[in-house]
Amino acid sequence: MMFWYGHGVSGWGWFAVSAGMIVFWALIITLAVMLFRYLNSPREDTHAHTTAASTPEDILRKRLARGEIDEEEYRHRLSTLHAGPLSKT
Secondary structure, eight states: OHHHHHSSOOHHHHHHHHHHHHHHHHHHHHHHHHHHHHHHSOOOOTTTTSOTTOOHHHHHHHHHHHTSSOHHHHHHHHHHHHHOOOOOO
16 A cells, blocks of 8 residues: 555656656757758858859959949059069069
């Protein structure tokens, strides 16, 4: 008779264990879904406008088209590029 009254878990204890188990599995499933979505999401290239295939002339043309530089500065920089590297004297 002592077993039934002194050593059992009450109704609130069963509720707490059940609710805790539901919360635990909900967190595990949520983390798994978030990890799956993160690993399968497309990545944006942060350097898309200056790829390795872009030449200096292409970059200058794009800057002129975006309005970052005016035509005079474009021509000056373009002639500097075509003149070659500066020599140190």
